[in-house]
Amino acid sequence: MQYVSSLILPSILFFVGILFLFDKNGFEIFLQGAKNGFNTAISLLPTLVLLLSAIGMFTSSGAVDLLCKLLAPIAERLAVSQEILPLLLLRPVSGSGSMAMASELFKKYTADSFACLCACVIMGSSDTMLYVISVYFSSVGIKRTRHTLICAFLTLIFCIFISCFVCRIFFT
Amino acid sequence: MLGYIVAILYIISVIFAVCTGGTEQLSSSVFTSVKSAVDLVLTLCGVMTFWCGIINVLDKKGIVNRLSRLISPILKFLFPNAYKNGACGEISANISANILGIGNAATPLALAAMSRLQKLNGNKDVASDDMVMLAVLNTASLDIFPATLIALRQSAGSQSPYSIILPTVIASFLTVVFAITITKLFSLVF
Structure with missing residues (x-):
């Protein structure tokens, strides 16, 4: 079971590799999505700073x-x-x-x-x-x-x- | 909503720290947690950049759609509005990642699903039924193989580290059923 679930990610990546090989736009499409993901992650910082400070105070008090x-x-x-x-x-x-x-x-x-x-x-x-x-x-x-x-x-x-x-x- | 939670936590913590004389500890905990927030975001940055890129590729090639067709009866019931508008791709990818236990892929996928749902949302300040369902489902873990816990049990010298799998699957399933029922019911009231 553990072995099967450890194979999931590599097989997805293998598949993406093949897609990149046969599609010239594959790389562009990846970058486009990646940029969105990066921006979303950065935009979370203010919320997380506030939330984690409150949780940290709560557990230490x-x-x-x-x-x-x-x-x-x-x-x-x-x-x-x-x-x-x-x-x-x-x-x-x-x-x-x-x-x-x-x-x-x-x-x-x-x-x-x-x-x-x-x-x-x-x-x-x-x-x-x-x-x-x-x-x-x-x-x-x-x-x-x-x-x-x-x-x-x-x-x-x-x-x-x-x-x-x-x-x-x-x-x- | 989050504002109230933070307010309550702040006020309780400060009152407590003053009463028990732990104000110094309290102040230092603020700085460590702020640092850990930055660490968390940095980790998320890498994971999100990577996974959102991969998912965009899989989505544009129609693979995500095929996946969502597999579980479409469930999606139709849980996310009626997204289903009607054909916006279930990321949602089904998120659910699959949760079930398969690829936890670090689940968050980026859920956030991608949220931004897709926000596009369909009439009032941009208020959560739609589909958004609430997605969030509540993700607070109840769908994971069928609790890998981290098993590893932790193994390292703590358990005689049977795997014994928790079946109870966890049963408890997870019942919890998810409960979560779906209650969210559907409450969406009629709120």
Whole structure:
């Protein structure tokens, strides 16, 4: 499986190489698209600076610890392991941060513990919500995102709940 | 929307830092995160320049269209307006990249899809139904092979690093179904 997915990118590139060989305009077409991609990426900087500074402040201020304490009883109600609460709080805001947190949990509770299995499944079936939303909409200059945030938030809650549920069926 | 989130995070963080005496840490975290934002954009620059170029080639040669014909019944339901206007190419490429786990290709493709959807959008300040659907779908990961996590488990000395695949696929699928349902329902209200 890992091997198959590692072949996808090379085969696309092989195909593009053949296209370049037989089409004189291929290179021009590539440059045109590439320029657009570059401009979009650059235009994201102001949004990301603002967002990441807020997230950095939030995680360094110690507010996360208090939130974990506040959320512990709710997590218990939903049968979500308390150990993974810090990870759950980081997941929507930071991809690399939540990955690092997962790695720490592995060290603390061993990778095969129930809490860590839950953490893995949650990580694998969710994405950095805040990053996705802000980058997508700011790249096209949308100011009102309507129901995006509430839907994404509810989806994350559902994802956490269903992941722990599926894990309980599989691993206990 | 983002303005409110940033405002809330700023205010909570500052109050907290003042109460716990961590103001110095707070200030230094601002500079490290600003730097990491620049790093992120630089990485994105390379990836986006490359992938948008490749996709433009594949698009102009009609390959992206063929791909979207494969999943057209799903696209027709999820993105009715884009489907009607034949603008589903980038969307289907984004969905495919997500499923195949080529994560660094998914973002450029999604952004290309967003700018295509923005062209069809009547009010340029307000997100269209199709845009919301695309964003929410991307916050729920469609990935069928969580490669990074498996590698992480392996390095942490797990007895069965691959045991998470099936539960992840099931949880992902159910989450995506939930995301689609709720987004469709909410689009009727908002």
